[in-house]
Amino acid sequence: xxxxxxxxxxxxxxxxxxxxxxxxxxxxxxxIVIAKIVAMNVRRALHExxxxxxxxxxTKIIYYVIVAWAVIIALPYxxxxxxxxxxxxxxxxxxxxxxxxxxxSNLISGLFLMVERPIKIGDNIGVEGxxxxxxxxxxxxTVVKTYDGIYVRIPNEKVFTSNITNYVQNVARRFEYTVxxxxxxxxxxxxxxxxxxxxxxxFALKSPxxxxxxxxxxxxxxxxxxxxxxxxxxxxxxKTDLLWKIKIExxxxxxxxxxxxxxxxxxxDLKGDVSGRDGGS
Amino acid sequence: MFGRYDYTFQIDDGGIKAGIERRDGLYCYRRxxxxxxxxxxxxSESGGIIVNPVEPVNLPKEITNFLLIEFDPVLxxxxxxxxxxxxxxxxxxxxxxxKRDIEVLDIIGLDHQKYTLYGPASGGVIARWYKSKxxxxxxxxxxxxxxxxxxxxxxxxxxWVTVSQAVFESYDMKxxxxxxxxxxxxxxxxxxxxxxxxxxxxxxxxGMKKSIELYTARGIPSIKKGFLMEWGLA
Numbered sequence: 001x002x003x004x005x006x007x008x009x010x011x012x013x014x015x016x017x018x019x020x021x022x023x024x025x026x027x028x029x030x031x032i033v034i035a036k037i038v039a040m041n042v043r044r045a046l047h048e049x050x051x052x053x054x055x056x057x058x059t060k061i062i063y064y065v066i067v068a069w070a071v072i073i074a075l076p077y078x079x080x081x082x083x084x085x086x087x088x089x090x091x092x093x094x095x096x097x098x099x100x101x102x103x104x105s106n107l108i109s110g111l112f113l114m115v116e117r118p119i120k121i122g123d124n125i126g127v128e129g130x131x132x133x134x135x136x137x138x139x140x141x142t143v144v145k146t147y148d149g150i151y152v153r154i155p156n157e158k159v160f161t162s163n164i165t166n167y168v169q170n171v172a173r174r175f176e177y178t179v180x181x182x183x184x185x186x187x188x189x190x191x192x193x194x195x196x197x198x199x200x201x202x203f204a205l206k207s208p209x210x211x212x213x214x215x216x217x218x219x220x221x222x223x224x225x226x227x228x229x230x231x232x233x234x235x236x237x238x239k240t241d242l243l244w245k246i247k248i249e250x251x252x253x254x255x256x257x258x259x260x261x262x263x264x265x266x267x268x269d270l271k272g273d274v275s276g277r278d279g280g281s
Numbered sequence: 282m283f284g285r286y287d288y289t290f291q292i293d294d295g296g297i298k299a300g301i302e303r304r305d306g307l308y309c310y311r312r313x314x315x316x317x318x319x320x321x322x323x324x325s326e327s328g329g330i331i332v333n334p335v336e337p338v339n340l341p342k343e344i345t346n347f348l349l350i351e352f353d354p355v356l357x358x359x360x361x362x363x364x365x366x367x368x369x370x371x372x373x374x375x376x377x378x379x380k381r382d383i384e385v386l387d388i389i390g391l392d393h394q395k396y397t398l399y400g401p402a403s404g405g406v407i408a409r410w411y412k413s414k415x416x417x418x419x420x421x422x423x424x425x426x427x428x429x430x431x432x433x434x435x436x437x438x439x440x441w442v443t444v445s446q447a448v449f450e451s452y453d454m455k456x457x458x459x460x461x462x463x464x465x466x467x468x469x470x471x472x473x474x475x476x477x478x479x480x481x482x483x484x485x486x487x488g489m490k491k492s493i494e495l496y497t498a499r500g501i502p503s504i505k506k507g508f509l510m511e512w513g514l515a
Contacts, residue, residue, distance in 0.1 A: 170402040199395075202341055206397040206410045229398065231344055231407045 020077040027077070031070020039063040049114055054139040102157065106140040109160035113137060118164050124232075126165040128158055168232040172205060175228060175239045179246060180221030185255045187214050187222050194226055197249050203238045205229040220260045282373070282425065283458050283490075286330040288323075295425040297389055299375065301330070312375070314389050321386060328379050330386070333492040334428065334462040335374035336451035338409045340390040346451045347408035347508070349399055350430070352415050354445040354515055357436040357470065364434075366416040367447075368427040370394070370409070371462050376493060385495060391426045399448050400512030408448055419461075419485065428462030431485055436470040444470070445515040447478055450508040452496050455482045457489035468510075476514055479507030 007019030039059040046055055114137065119125055123134050125144070132146035142159045144152045167173065181190050194212050198204045208229045215225035226246070230238040247257065282294040288308055291300035299312040301323070308323040310330075338348055350367055357363060375387040397410035414420075419429055436442055447468055457463050463485035470476045484491070 171405055171407050172398045172402045200393070202394040203344070203396055205407075206395050208398060208402075229402075231396065234344060 015079050020079075023077045024074040027070055027074040028067075031067055031073070035063045035066035035070075038066060051136055051138055058139060102155070103140065106156045109156035110137070110139045110141075113142070113156055113160055118169075119159075119166055123169070124167040126167070128154060128162050130154065171232055172208070172229050173232045173235050174208075175230065175235055177226045177243055177246070178215065179224045179226055179250070180218060180257055181224065181250065181255050182258045183222060185222070187224065189253070190224060190250060190255050193249050193253055193255070194224065194246050197246050198226075198228055198242065201238060201242055201245070203230050203234045204242060205231070221258045283333050284331075286332065288328065288330070290330050292332070295423070296391060297373070297425070299332075299387070299389075310375070310377075310386055312387055312389065314391065319387055323377060325377070325379065328377050331374075331376040331378055331383070331493060333374060333376075333490075334371050334456050334458050335388065335492065335495045336454045336456070337370045337372045337390070337411075337428075338451045339372055339388045339495065340394050345396070345407040345409065347399065347406050347448055348411065348451060348454075349397055349408035349446055349448045350411050350413050351446045352413050354443050355415065355434075357434055357442050357444055359436050359439050359441060362433060362435050365432060366419055367413040367430045367432055368411075368416075368420065368422055369413065369430050369464065370411050371424070371426055371428045373425065374493070374495060383493065391423075399446075399510075405512060406448070422461060424458075424461050428456070428464065429485060430464045430466055433467040434470065435467070438470050438472055440473060442470050442473055443515045444468070444476070446513075447476075448508055448510050449478050449480070453480045453506055453508070454494060455480045456492035456494060457484040458492060459486070459489045461485075462492075463489060470514065474511070474513050476510045477507050478510060 007017060007022070009018050010016065011018060011021065039062050042062055043055060043059050046058070050058065113119070119134055119137065119142070121134050121137060125131070125134060127144075130144055130146065130152050132144040132150075132152065134142060135145045135151075136143040137156075139156075141153045141155050144154060146152060179190075179194065181187065191212050191214070195210065198210045198212070204210060205228075210229065211225070211227040213225055214222060216223045228238070228242065250257070282292055282297070288301050292298070297312070297314045299310070301308050301310050303309070304322075308325065310319075310321045310323060312319045336348075338345055348369065350369060352367060355363075370390065370392045373389040374385060375389070376383050377386045378384075395410045397408055399406050399408045413430075419431075422429060432447065434444060447466070449466060454464060465481040465483050465485060466478060467481065468476050468478045
């Protein structure tokens, strides 16, 4: 008895032979080995870019897709007619395809977000009217912690197709104040004082230079515009810190920020006597 | 002020008062510098204290690895090698060490800190800014406020180039000290607007001691050597 005759020996179930069963086993083993190798390499390649949970899901999907592909290849050797399965599979695929449209869309958007990297974990962003720090970028969604400490999950498709404002993408950013002083105050001196306060702050950048100038003559005050560049990750602290320091320093130098006021002119002299306020009469 | 101490250490120099005292069964490190105070409890019985200059990019808090020194514009001849001296701000690191590890305890600075942007807001770097004069010889400095940097500029470009600033990466800094703090740096001009800067691991004068740098103490491996100034030299 040679090898060929052994392989062609029927096993007693339909037309199945020893050879066809061996072929199925070999195809399945090869499929599983390939699936393990691919999944392992995907895990290695993406382990720094994709969160651990998402990576586990992704590698499992890849693994089972390859194993399923090996099973489909092996089925004809077991004399199983795939035509009926294909029709059913086609209909099921259509249904699943429609149902999972948004999932796939989010998945693809997530992959593009990871490749293009308009945002990174820890960045300070605004997207779809939501502002906060990015906690996590997952395969299907991006997690933002708002400044109030609230957890917000945004589907990746929405992130990818929306206008993203990344407040810390550039290393420096500018902010501005308008400081109003009284008309009788010396505006040149106020500008000098404000420049000195800015100079003394370490994180008010030396370059690009701050800009301080009389911007407008308002109803109640001379308005000084103050524009300052700061490191993006420090700008909020600098902004809140400097405004108060400017106010204190101006006041210590006799320059005050005025209240709204209106001067009234009467056509005729007032008849009343207001001397009673002081005299008590 | 610089050196190695045990837990009985007390220093009072140049407006800096620091020391360790026993409190509630623990050691307590205390430091005052002007109006600034700092305290830290130490759960340790047999450590040592090291005080030495560190990379000057940590105060008032660490936001960058870069130091930009601005100086009067110098027109550098093509093919020439020029050596002169600059000053840089000194920051003093206080480390606590045990047999197994060393940790940063405190960083002290007497000088005013100012930061700047080198390059564009998108892609540039934030750097600690410092204005220095150019000296032909080692200048006299206040050792707790200013250090001396020997800078060698090589113009490998075919044209005259104006230089008025140098940007350095702190990971590459090599500090030495005795009566003054020093660094030895070099700048190689590549084009009219580009130069490479890096540091040499050599003391300015014989007998100087090498500092424990912060990146060494923090166990950060120094992979990148030098910095490419690609956004202008003046």
